[in-house]
Amino acid sequence: MCAARMPDPDVVIVGSGIAGALIAKVLATAGKKVLILEAGEQLPPDINGYMNRFLNATAKVPESPYPPELFDANGLVDPSTVNVGRPTVLSLGARYRFGDWQDPKQSYLIQQGPLPFASTYERINGGTSRHWLGTSLRFLPSDFEMKTRYNRFVDWPIKYSHLEEWYGKAEREIGVSADVADQSYLDISFSSGYSYPMPKIVMSKVDAAVEAGLSGLKISGHGLDDVKWAVASTPAARNSQPYQNRRVCAGNTNCIPICPIQAKYDPSVTLADALRTGRVDIMYKTVASKVQVDESRRVSGIEWIRYQDEKGPPVERGSVTGNKKVYILAGNAIETPRLLLMSKSERSPDGVANRKDGKGFVGKYLMDHPLYLAWALAPKPVWGYRGPLSTAGIEICRDGAFRRDRGAFRVEIGNEGWNFALGDPNTTTVDFVNGINFSGLNGGKSDDPKKGEPKALFGSELTAALNDKLSRQFRLGFLIEQSPDAGNKVTVSDQFMDHLGLQRPQISYNLSEYTKQGLAAAKDTASAIFKNMGADEFTTKPNADDPSTFEWPQGSTERIKYYGAGHLVGTHRMGTSANDSVVDDMQRSWDHKNLYLVGSGSFPTVATANPTLTLAALCLRTADDIVKNFPAQ
Structure with missing residues (x-):
């Protein structure tokens, strides 16, 4: 037009x-x-x-x-x-290499x-939102009151109660599949009789394995000593039944960057x-x-x-x-x-x-939500590479007294094996076919000095190796609360x-001590979960020249790598x-x-929930205000 x-x-x-x-x-x-x-x-x-x-x-x-x-x-x-x-x-x-982050060309x-x-x-x-995952979490009531509750940052000019109605309208508009009982944690409330537009997406075998592996987990430090670890299903703008003339999710594990059957909401x-x-x-x-x-x-x-x-x-x-x-x-x-x-x-x-x-x-x-990524090999098959990219997470770490000192996080459980981490199943398959070891699975971890020589496999031996390794892969992604810093x-x-x-846009960016402490807590939490599960961690140590890394602890040779979550x-x-x-x-x-x-540019703080649902609720509230007060005086 x-x-x-x-x-x-x-x-x-x-x-x-x-x-x-x-x-x-x-x-x-x-x-x-x-x-x-x-x-x-x-x-x-x-x-x-x-x-x-x-x-x-x-x-x-x-x-x-x-x-x-x-x-x-x-x-x-x-x-x-x-x-x-x-x-x-x-x-x-x-x-000075391919993809140089500071090369304007x-x-x-x-x-x-x-x-x-x-x-x-x-x-x-x-x-x-053409390439989003579809995660549709509500913010916590505490997320709107960081200054009041934890003497950190600023309070929002609105509270959770101002958005509760609009959250419901946004969930209907974009079509969210979830269960109220699963989402009633950390003081999240719903109006009487409320139900999501669709039932929750069925949780995966990976989710079940992680949930079983949390039993008896104890983590000392980082404010996590008394956490009651649990897995909760994740609200998703993805169809668990026909809705808005969209198909039901078929579990293609390709939500990012594109759902091939358009079961996921997009604008x-x-x-x-x-x-x-x-x-x-x-x-x-x-x-x-x-x-x-x-x-x-x-x-x-x-x-x-x-x-x-x-x-x-x-x-x-x-x-x-x-x-x-x-x-x-x-x-x-x-x-x-x-x-x-x-x-x-x-x-x-x-x-x-x-x-x-x-x-x-x-x-x-x-x-943003600087994302810490960790991956491991479970002791027995968890059958990844099917279902949506994520169907559940660990949400209990989104709030706590620790927010006075460090960033909170939520844990996203991935169903796509090591695809995000290493580009699998391609990487591991090429390793075994060609006798190389980028994945660390063909002859020992890539940073293990005692690793064996990688082998090129054929026929039934190749099939058995791939079935064994790929069926046990899983990953965890930690979305870290970032401090709002004027710089x-x-x-x-x-x-x-x-x-x-x-x-063109010019960006100045850094991670504060508060945010780095959150990433450090995530790193230790991932390793503790893997150990409690009996899983073998394969998270690789980042190279010193990787720009998306920082030294931790300060003064050491260890580094932590972060990824972008796509949450601006x-x-x-x-x-x-x-x-x-x-x-x-x-x-x-x-x-x-x-x-x-x-949009999410209006957020005073980032909290830990993926921002899209809150963005949508705010926009519906704004649109209603414009209608009532048009024209603007």
């Missing part, structure tokens, strides 16, 4: 990910005319093209099914040659360090509903380039650039204008502050929605541009006043009354 079909929209939304799609549907249903500016291409009629890209990809990373291309004849595509760039996990490599993000921001995102129709479901109202238009391949502000401090328009091909020149420039409209930025916690900071003018010298003289908060407090921030580069001539949080945080935040509790800009900045 083109802009001419909606000459005077009531609301302009930048981005058609889950935040933009949810708000568009609510507003259009209420009779508002909505125009969406979407940087990515129109969704194809089916996902066959995305599936083929993934199946033929050299590297099966979360970004591989989706445009733009990751590789060209020279290696990784130079981000300066692409109209809609995005980060990739392939550009988190050591300095390989990394879209201009990484200033001292550590890499390790998460990625999509800039396509549907956003990063195209909500967007299709919005479009069916007849009051939503989308301008595809249209990149918002500047937010305009008038003399009354109202947003008066958004400039945009349209392109036709990934690397082609702009084909049109224009703007959507009018200071009586509502403007909603629904990019993500990197692209939204990027747009605001690119929008400098005489009226907004430090960028839109940002205070003058360096006192603004736009871009600050960037957070972790998004700015824009004055030197490096994308192909449209727009400034912070950068336009909500609060109680303009003196400590960018938006109010309705995600409305303090500075510009007709501007909303929505």
